[in-house]
Amino acid sequence: MKHVGAIAGRELNSLFVSPVAYAVMTLFAVLAGFFFLSGVLQFQEYVIRLQSFQAMEQLEELNLNDHVIAPFLHVMSVVLLFLVPGVTMGLFASEKTNGTLELLLTSPITIWELVIGKFLAAAAFIAILVLLLGLFPAILFTYGDPEFGKTAAGMLGLLLIGMAYASIGAFASSVTQSQFVAFFLAFVLLLVLWMLGFLADLGAAGGATSSDSVGDLLRYLSTAEHFESMVMGLVDTKDLAYFGVIVVAFLTLTKAAVESVRWR
């Protein structure tokens, strides 16, 4: 595994030399700022309204975690849905168009080293994004009193969903030469995985009672479902394992796809 660092380092470097990293970071920061501000303003308005109605019970229940941070993290997980493919689209596709895949595959490195190095580069970049995002809840801690544990669990959830997205994006990039196709494929895969839970809800609403186990399975496979419970402050090994399995599964597929160049 000694080449992992070299591969990840070069990848991160090239990400920051190209405009992609800055475009993604800017877009992410602007959207985060916008959603955060609108969340805070809505919360403020809500508080004022409840106060004018003297609705003390509801005011008691109101808190920053459930009404500002949780919706904010939710929206940002959707933003990651289309930003992560932008980060990962070049991981393998650009090596193919550059002809540098031939250099990598004729070097004394293993394909696992290559795949893990690439994944770690994308994961590190996403971790930077999530850290940047942490600034916003930090503001709330300065002026308000949200629960730390719950906030941290939600942030961890966002980081984990980002890692899962990165592994799926890496896979999409490994099956094509075109960065555009890689982006699109990753986006579609992420969207489907994210929507599985809604699909199950839709089925249940449609009266498909006999397919309860199918609905449960779909819900279990959905990324949104596991993220949800972490945002609620619940760090369950079940959810951690889910994200771990997604990452391992898609990196294994990526390894197979890269290797398949040899067997074609």
Added chain:
Amino acid sequence: MIEASGLAKRYGDLVAVDDVSFSVQPGEVVGFLGPNGAGKTTTMRILTGFLPPTDGRAVIDGHDIFSDPLAARRAIGYLPESPPVYPEMSVEDYLAYVAKLKDVPRRQRRAAVDRALERCGLADVRRRVIGMLSKGYRQRVGLAQAIVHDPPVMILDEPTVGLDPIQIREIRTLIRDLAGTREGKARTVILSTHILPEVEAICQRVIIMHRGKKALDAPLGELQRGGASLEEIFARTTAREVPVPSDLVLEARP
């Protein structure tokens, strides 16, 4: 130094390389000749471990490319048809990266990069971004990349294609230079080309490939003693009908 026996590469019914065997002695410079689609690139890709053969085996510097692939690859410096460079990297950063990939020990990396830069005449452009270099310089970077770990074997796929006559002469001189000197020992080189004078200028031995088969394998001196020019020999060899299982013989490029 290089032992290939019975190498074959088939893609379904297409036969790209068919039962090719040869051995190359240490220090020998061998020219791989053949018309386009003769199987030169595929053979080289098998030797470098990029493609697995359908049949046969190859041993590089005592390491089987199949059972001991990492050691075999470590012994090879490979320049594919287009230099495998990252356009956004500077020349020295790129070479340092390749040195890491090729297991040059950390302490010797600096020196290895400096030596490769100097050998390939890149010292003046070391901090330049590769994407901004001319084609000839990019080819030099490709060669520098192939020798940065000082491998005993160099495999070059059409190293002068697409260059102007002056660049071609420079690259040829460079290859001859790199072949001759490797810490006192000579380097084994296989290079493919379809430019005949190139073979006469650089190589000691010629292997002509035709339709995936080895059609001729002889020292250059012996051929020249025969009186015929290399061009005549080439024309005669590649015109001869070699029996092949399928007449659809393609050079596969993924």
